[in-house]
Amino acid sequence: MSSSLLYLSRKDVRACAVTSREAREAVLRAFRDHAAGRNRSLPKSALTLGPGHAFQAMTAASEAQAVATVKWVASAPSLPGSTVPSVSALICVSDYATGAPLAILDGDEITLLRTAAMSAAAASLLAPEAPSTIGFVGCGLQAHAHLTAFHDLYPGLRTALMLSRSRSSAQRLAEAAAARGLTAEIVDEAGTLLARSDLIISMVPAVPGLRPFLDAQRMKPAAFAAAVDTGRSWLPEALRAFDVLATDSLAQSQAPYDVDGQPVTSVRFGHDLVALSQAPLADARTQRSLFCFRGFALADLALAHLVLEKARAAGIGISLPR
Structure with a gap:
């Protein structure tokens, strides 16, 4: 012993x-x-x-x-x-x-390191080849970890967009992005962020009264989203706009989760990192992809x-x- x-x-x-x-x-x-x-x-x-x-x-x-x-x-x-x-x-x-x-x-x-690493790992397999704009929905600690992870993966990023209920949190993240040489902009409308971003990270915490507000139909035809919030911030009925829906492990999750923590019924995951790490999808980088995950042990x-x-x-x- x-x-x-x-x-x-x-x-x-x-x-x-x-x-x-x-x-x-x-x-x-x-x-x-x-x-x-x-x-x-x-x-x-x-x-x-x-x-x-x-x-x-x-x-x-x-x-x-x-x-x-x-x-x-x-x-x-x-x-x-x-x-x-x-x-x-x-x-x-x-x-x-x-x-x-x-x-x-x-x-x-x-957990901060792992979560950002998982999002970046998925992006390395699914995201557009040369993204220039990243959008953050939620600007807390996870956003800072994701900024570090994604700027390392994509040093050619030029613009970072921030959307947050806390102006001070958005400002701190904007300052961190600017310190990395990115043009940082705080936006007030989710649709604006979705339409302009090649990469989207949603990190909206579970709070009483939350209603989904992210519409996947507003995204670019080729874009990547990582739902760190398990999908609660995304409109369930619009998730069909994603061409690729992936998670960490299909043995653990079959669909994104809604604001009540229940699996949505509008879509199901078709891929997971277990399989994608072995055989990436040939055309994923030219499509809309969602990586939505609860965290994998x-x-x-x-x-x-x-x-x-x-x-x-x-x-x-x-x-x-x-």
Whole structure:
């Protein structure tokens, strides 16, 4: 039995300095390993208490990386002006062969890295070849993580559009985009953002009274959207405007989710990253594509393993007695 655990705080995870490319490649490798039978995971288990209020467990094990992980996620509606995060997470890492616990990691920072890496991984397989404009619907922490991930993937991006219920959040994201050399513009209409963007990232939080407002029919004929919000911000009846509908794992999700957290009945996913990582669609880049996902445990495992390896190599973290 191991006599100690490595604890990595949020600061420690950041100190590991995982790059966007490393994160994206780790995610794609996890999906390829899954297709080859080298790792396994369970669908996300959730105890839902109300809109945006839930406790979730995400479990995975990888023979290839010799670890097993479980991520514990708590989410609650974020009230205006609150300083309490709407989502909090921890990740427990165990040895694949012996089951001995190895580490406990802050899950918030890894979730940011993982989520943006998954969106970017999907875009690398589905999005137009040379996008110039990216639109952000929601301008919180995930938007900043996605800005980093997508600018790394597409250094030729020229314009970033922001739409948010919080003007201050939109302004902070605009400043971050401008610091990267992009022309940043805050817009007031969803239709304007959809019509002008080659890449669209929707990150609208679950709040009481939310009504869908994004109309896929307003998008360019060749464009990519990543619904980090599981689809709640998109008009269900307009989802048929997408030529390609993909998710992280068809074993976990069959359709986007509505504002009530229920699968929509208007469309179904036709593809997932497990298959796309092996055989990308030939014509997807000239069509409208939606990547909509709830989060996949194997992606969390991939990022946790990457962070743990970097931490060990650099002597980062605190050893705790058991």
